[in-house]
Amino acid sequence: MLVPLGYVVWYTWSLGPVATWELLARPRVGELVRNTAALLVGVVALSTGLGVTCAWLVERTDLPLRRVWHVLFVAPLAIPAFVNSYAWVSITHAVQGYAGAVLIVSLSYSPLVYLPAVAAMRTLDPALEEVAHSLGDDRWTVFRRVVLRGIRPAVLGGALLVGLHLLAEFGALQMLRFPTLTTGIYDQYRSAFNSPAANVLASVLVLSCLLLLLGELWVRGDAALWRVGAGSARSVDRVKLGAMRAVALAGVAGLVTLSLGVPVSSLVHWLRVGSSTAFPVDELIAATATTAGLGIGAAALTAAMALPVVWLAVRHRGGLSNVIERATFTAHALPGIVVALALISVSVRSVRPLYQTLPLLLVAYAILFLPRAVVSVRSSLEHAQPVLEDVARSLGSRPAAVLARVTIPLIRNGLGAGAALVFLAVSTELTATLLMAPIGTATLATEFWSNSSSLAYGAAAPYALLMVLVSLPATWLLSRQTRGGVLT
Amino acid sequence: MSRVSVKSLRKAFGPAEVLVGIDLEVDDAEILAVLGPSGCGKTTLLRIIAGFLDPDAGLVALDGATVADGHSSVPAWRRRVGYVPQEGALFPHLDVRGNILFGLPRRERTYERLAEMLRLAELPQRVASAYPRELSGGQQQRVALARALAPEPRVVLLDEPFSSLDAALRLSAGREVSSVLRSAGTTAVLVTHDQGEALSLADRVAVMDDGLIRQVDTPLQLYGAPVDQRIGRFVGDANLLTAKLEGDVARCALGPVALRAQPPSADGALVTLLVRPEQLRVTAAPECGQARVEEVVFYGPHALVRLALDDGTGLQARVKPADVPAVGDRVTVEVTGISGVFA
Numbered sequence: 001m002l003v004p005l006g007y008v009v010w011y012t013w014s015l016g017p018v019a020t021w022e023l024l025a026r027p028r029v030g031e032l033v034r035n036t037a038a039l040l041v042g043v044v045a046l047s048t049g050l051g052v053t054c055a056w057l058v059e060r061t062d063l064p065l066r067r068v069w070h071v072l073f074v075a076p077l078a079i080p081a082f083v084n085s086y087a088w089v090s091i092t093h094a095v096q097g098y099a100g101a102v103l104i105v106s107l108s109y110s111p112l113v114y115l116p117a118v119a120a121m122r123t124l125d126p127a128l129e130e131v132a133h134s135l136g137d138d139r140w141t142v143f144r145r146v147v148l149r150g151i152r153p154a155v156l157g158g159a160l161l162v163g164l165h166l167l168a169e170f171g172a173l174q175m176l177r178f179p180t181l182t183t184g185i186y187d188q189y190r191s192a193f194n195s196p197a198a199n200v201l202a203s204v205l206v207l208s209c210l211l212l213l214l215g216e217l218w219v220r221g222d223a224a225l226w227r228v229g230a231g232s233a234r235s236v237d238r239v240k241l242g243a244m245r246a247v248a249l250a251g252v253a254g255l256v257t258l259s260l261g262v263p264v265s266s267l268v269h270w271l272r273v274g275s276s277t278a279f280p281v282d283e284l285i286a287a288t289a290t291t292a293g294l295g296i297g298a299a300a301l302t303a304a305m306a307l308p309v310v311w312l313a314v315r316h317r318g319g320l321s322n323v324i325e326r327a328t329f330t331a332h333a334l335p336g337i338v339v340a341l342a343l344i345s346v347s348v349r350s351v352r353p354l355y356q357t358l359p360l361l362l363v364a365y366a367i368l369f370l371p372r373a374v375v376s377v378r379s380s381l382e383h384a385q386p387v388l389e390d391v392a393r394s395l396g397s398r399p400a401a402v403l404a405r406v407t408i409p410l411i412r413n414g415l416g417a418g419a420a421l422v423f424l425a426v427s428t429e430l431t432a433t434l435l436m437a438p439i440g441t442a443t444l445a446t447e448f449w450s451n452s453s454s455l456a457y458g459a460a461a462p463y464a465l466l467m468v469l470v471s472l473p474a475t476w477l478l479s480r481q482t483r484g485g486v487l488t
Numbered sequence: 489m490s491r492v493s494v495k496s497l498r499k500a501f502g503p504a505e506v507l508v509g510i511d512l513e514v515d516d517a518e519i520l521a522v523l524g525p526s527g528c529g530k531t532t533l534l535r536i537i538a539g540f541l542d543p544d545a546g547l548v549a550l551d552g553a554t555v556a557d558g559h560s561s562v563p564a565w566r567r568r569v570g571y572v573p574q575e576g577a578l579f580p581h582l583d584v585r586g587n588i589l590f591g592l593p594r595r596e597r598t599y600e601r602l603a604e605m606l607r608l609a610e611l612p613q614r615v616a617s618a619y620p621r622e623l624s625g626g627q628q629q630r631v632a633l634a635r636a637l638a639p640e641p642r643v644v645l646l647d648e649p650f651s652s653l654d655a656a657l658r659l660s661a662g663r664e665v666s667s668v669l670r671s672a673g674t675t676a677v678l679v680t681h682d683q684g685e686a687l688s689l690a691d692r693v694a695v696m697d698d699g700l701i702r703q704v705d706t707p708l709q710l711y712g713a714p715v716d717q718r719i720g721r722f723v724g725d726a727n728l729l730t731a732k733l734e735g736d737v738a739r740c741a742l743g744p745v746a747l748r749a750q751p752p753s754a755d756g757a758l759v760t761l762l763v764r765p766e767q768l769r770v771t772a773a774p775e776c777g778q779a780r781v782e783e784v785v786f787y788g789p790h791a792l793v794r795l796a797l798d799d800g801t802g803l804q805a806r807v808k809p810a811d812v813p814a815v816g817d818r819v820t821v822e823v824t825g826i827s828g829v830f831a
Contacts, residue, residue, distance in 0.1 A: 385577060387577045390535075390573065391577055391579075393540070393563070393565045394539070394540075394565075394570060394591075394641075396591050397591075398563075405590075406579060412581075
């Protein structure tokens, strides 16, 4: 788990301050950092604004067809950001550059804020708002003083995810021709294998991720603000939009057109154009099979790794188990490109036979997606009372039997959801797969990538469609998981 | 079935000593209640007997065979000790049948055994296929008991089994559980912080406080003759009256009171009398009363009357509905018996 982080730190350290500084103090690095920071501010602001506004419209107003809108607001999750970018770029090159990158990436990421915001508003006790009204606050003041404050930790968590996803984003930004640290690392790596420059950039990237994580912790302060209560069944008194209703409807319709309408219609268009020229059924099937195989392998490995981590963290709280659990979460601060780079370098130096092999790729997936599995296994294990295990032991079950007959059945759902999430994340993973897949291994994402980056938009479309289809169940699972308030 | 014996048991969590030398004997087929305020260590004691925790020192023996002695310990799954935790803790992923037969070897998980256990727990046969969430609180409690009894344990431990039930249900659930335990002839240890529960369900009650057993007695003896003031106040409402010993009587503000046993101090010494509210007789006496009625709380079968003696002493008396005075009335108060004399 700590190999990638350790490697980055060790490498920068061994390079020495002078050499590191020389590598950092180049105009190109400055440009990449400025680009990344500007993009971060723009995307986090826009996707948070969109996410919170949509959540408020769905949960607190009398907007018509709220259930339909809810599904439509979550749906962009099913379209990987690099597929969305491809859809836009294949229509117009005008979206390449800063403004386009902010718009398109925000459209793709806003569900990451929307989902926790909706979940938090749902669990926020309406009685609080009623009390505020009775104390003389008008609707807008109540929203500001009660609702916004109440959902702040959830929204911050969502914004943090947007930030971390953005720092790790490679495919979309490469497609939108907006160079950031991540695309910079990739280009360096491709031009000069294992170059010091790539590794130094990687340490800057890791540092940015860690700063983001710490910043979120600091801003959030005490997390007790968001109490998830028993979930009040009472319905809230919704804001009557009145004349604003038409404006709101036009707004959400426009948003959905941009976030779903454009990519879907672009995909359909290229599918029709593409299928008239070539429809390589064999290659599609082969890529789908490879993707599914990798996904199943990674899901099994990751779920198996998550179980002991969660077990220690939940049942044996203490110094060491906390450290182990936190260590898995450093993966949040490790973009796919950094993990790939570190594992490649370490394997080339120390365990040569592993270089560009399936096991190493699976390890990279496990490192990247372990937090997802840990989160979903953890919440289910926390609901499984330890007393049930005590009872089973008093009824004569040995520890292994307790695990098989009580603990695993109790967390079956969490384990399954965790494995499914990993499977689905792996099936749309691009960066690490591009760098680490054994020669000749073609997944849906890498095939899509090689076609779309050689401007063969039509040939890329079927792969994109398959990826979207594969992502649909993940979207559904994620939208259910947000009830716990955690989304990764 | 079986006997439990605990000798000089000690357990500390870090610097906090929870058990500081517990001695306890539970006889065959006896229901013993361990009564104590929350945080007194009674759940820790139960978990050590069950084998979920190991003691630091001391000894736990089941039927004369040592199962834990501070060095080695027989694991929980080999002790044959049944455990009924708070709220029953039924396995939510199994139906009633799966829960009750959980502790039996595969070949003994028969329909006959299930039917027998359901009958013992006074549960209808049709609940066998129900899931825990479909059962009422009382039913869950009885399924948990049937599950604990099915493998024929040497002793059943019940940890505050009724605390999650509402007051009305608690009484009937308690009676049902104790009748099931008695008809199964099982040795049982019941941990509770509820005096009424301990006194009404157990054969004997062990009062525990600050990691020690203070007194073990029958409910009647414990209520009527506690060994010190603290226990006397803990097991029921109590009036404490200062009195002076004079031969075989103690003279207090309410007059002379006959002593039943040898007093703890010499003649002329000051002692404290423990008088239960029902040991005071209150009579209306508008002219010559010695106390004033301050408050009356009416419960139906009886009423609690708070009185102030003319010297300022506060008293509580339990009176029959027919004898309930009005607030402000002048009354005389008479002691009809005492539950303890303490130096």
